[in-house]
Amino acid sequence: MNGADRLCDVLLANGIDVTFANPGTSEMHFVAALDRKPAMRCVLGLFEGVATGAADGYGRMAEKPAAVLLHTGPGLANGLANLHNARRAHTPIVTVVGDHASHHLAFDAPLTTDIESLARPMSHWVGRASGPESVGATAEAAIRAAETGRGVSTMILPADSAWGPVEAAPVTPIAWPVPPLPDAPTIERVAAALRAHGTRAGIVLAGRSSYGAALETAGRIAAATGARLFGEVLSARTARGRGRVPLERIPYPIDLALAALKDLDVMILVGGQEPVAFFAYPGKPSRILPESCRVETLAAVGEDEAGALAALAEALDAPAQAAAVPVAAPPALIEGLAGPLTDDAITRVVAALLPENAILADEGLTSGRSFWSLSASAAPHDYLMIPGGAIGNGIPMATGAAIACPDRKVVALQADGSAMYTVQGLWTQAREGLDVVTVIYSNRAYAILRLEMQNVGAGHFGRNAERMLDIDAPALDWVSLARGMGVEAARAETAEAFRDLFKAALGRRGPFLIEAVI
């Protein structure tokens, strides 16, 4: 066997059985090794950003890493934007980047690049195999770092480390350390703060605290203390829908964020960092919490959020149940719906019809902004956003989520401009037969930038600005684009047409795209 075989064995022994791949020549021995391992599912992306974004969506839903296979520095570069999103989402990913054989690097062949320099900004851990016998230990270090640090590990695999011989030997799965819990003084300090400040205290639920048992426990803590529960501006994964503990979303627009948080004396962080302004604006603060607001960390990234919240609930003697959430009726719009299609009508239809246990992948940006509030009254679902703000996350994220959860319907709300960044992901949905309904908000503009231009005081646009902010000439034909990649598609131009199309799309299996012209 060779180094590449050892790498496959280590991945599989540790439960990593999906590889999102876009290989090149320097990875051919790894491809050959994967080919000898039918237990590994290899999913091809026709662009590296599809592979990394799919690994992000997969990792968020599966709570374990996928592997990603990329080709030297340029291949890694193409995948970096979605590794950035994964890093901000604290998604574990093991990225394997092939490189030239080590003896070839000194010759500066055309594809030679400084892979470490490219990898570091988007990686929690970066390492390089130093020979075939080192591959196993390097892979184990990469997996351990990805899982314990909830981040992106980038392992560089020189071709000679892949093709060189290694002794056949059994691989032992990694013995996982128990994720740390906060110490007693931290629990007591946080409990005291919550007791003292009541509704002037907030808790930001990030990482793995915004769904599952952790979210339920947070609801009990809120019931005990009156604390406000927040989701991040762009949250990696939140359990939403009827009966779920509701979170306030920290608004993206700076003025709304300042207003939403202005009464807080203390903010408790669980599984994430202090929320700040997404961008800087002249004369506006970077910090969105009040100057006087104290920040306490209950559980840092990689710590046991659910356990920390349980300990806190116990210290607070919290009730056994969160406050009952008034079960809102589904948005009552479906029947009388008519007229020209608007982004609001789209989100209302989606909220009303979303099937139980769906996964909602939201890169709707300006058009999708009303979905958060409506999603509280939708059927229970998981709601994924783009925590890193690097557009082009949506289609790949939906793709990866569908692979992690083959029995759940995935609905992607997708801005048109952002969709184009990783449009190739539709092909992977077709190839793998994934159950994803993609709704394109076809507004034919970078609408968010039009708003931001107004924010910077540029009211009137001339030709150059129009040419950089509008994408209407020519208009993208999303039905053609989708069909070109083997995905069935249709266009809706009225609210009732959209409702009927969306209902029909939900009623079938496999990928489907709706171009919603607004």
Added chain:
Amino acid sequence: MNGADRLCDVLLANGIDVTFANPGTSEMHFVAALDRKPAMRCVLGLFEGVATGAADGYGRMAEKPAAVLLHTGPGLANGLANLHNARRAHTPIVTVVGDHASHHLAFDAPLTTDIESLARPMSHWVGRASGPESVGATAEAAIRAAETGRGVSTMILPADSAWGPVEAAPVTPIAWPVPPLPDAPTIERVAAALRAHGTRAGIVLAGRSSYGAALETAGRIAAATGARLFGEVLSARTARGRGRVPLERIPYPIDLALAALKDLDVMILVGGQEPVAFFAYPGKPSRILPESCRVETLAAVGEDEAGALAALAEALDAPAQAAAVPVAAPPALIEGLAGPLTDDAITRVVAALLPENAILADEGLTSGRSFWSLSASAAPHDYLMIPGGAIGNGIPMATGAAIACPDRKVVALQADGSAMYTVQGLWTQAREGLDVVTVIYSNRAYAILRLEMQNVGAGHFGRNAERMLDIDAPALDWVSLARGMGVEAARAETAEAFRDLFKAALGRRGPFLIEAVI
């Protein structure tokens, strides 16, 4: 005025009047400043790799930089693969990457990244404005580095440097240093080597030496000494066609390269570096020149290749004309052509019908490999390849070349797998009405990787390898994809249908795509 206005003034004062852009929020003040400068042509790409690849194609043809406008670290990351190609092509480019306002960086907002670390591997020069008054000098340093070093300059523009006020002041164009010529001993040493070794000497013409007057001079030197003239494995730009000084292309497959170069005693480099194996293979050398072959540099990158060759020709007392090139008849296949379409038939039709003074952008990879030899008998044209080997260069390169040379027909030979990386470039061709005919070699596989799998000794492919090397299920429908982006398109499945379609496409203006099913 503000820092962004100053940046525009410095760019325009130095002849940089095209900006390939994909902006985001942190660049809104720069967008507003560009909007106040109608002399600047702003060309939008729907993905950053389109913008950087177009700047590469533009710079190769215009012999001056375009500006590229990108959005923070993830935006830069998306553009890096084609900056890599530009770096290897020695194309001058001035990349402007917006960043958060400097005071905002400490808050680690979601889009915060280490832009310098990302930029360095693909950049000749990296700098950051340190306030609005520094923008002018930083931009001048970026332009100077790009032009004198023939490379990628990456200028980081924090939002507060863009929006902060500067004193209005006239901008003086940069006083360009004369590109250096080799010293007399170098000329004499190279001349002596060529005299001594005759046909056992070679000259690799790279950079700006493989077209124009430099190529003609090289032909005179070959006539005087018998030296063999080589083009790089993947050359940035070569003048080809009937009557042009012919170059031998250094082959890409390692065994062919070794065979082609085995008789050389000395190799002279002009405007580039020593050719080496593209990839390493077990048991094969990295160096493709014979062990005993001496290497001499006549002109390094950024030096005056044409002047150096002229001085060398004079030292050699070379004849006034290169040896007459036997004018081959155009490939005689067009009339009798029939039957199923093959990659060979495609390249023959293209070589036969290519109009005078066309630009041929070649990312045909395995399918296009026969074009080089046929191009010698085609009408005179400029031939562009992908020197960095990072696929996804082709469509953007053709786009940028068409903007640099609006009166010339651009023909893009494009492998299907590679085309998908930056397929969004078709939209820019439609928006700008560019005169580009794209020929997609639709073989529905990463054919080059199938060959490489055989090279590594993996003869039989199982399911995992098939799933990573074939892109046939579903087949991409290139006519739909092109139409989805506003580009007219048609499919050819026989040789005669392709010939007729290609002829028709050449006879009209504007972008057209032919899916050539092989």
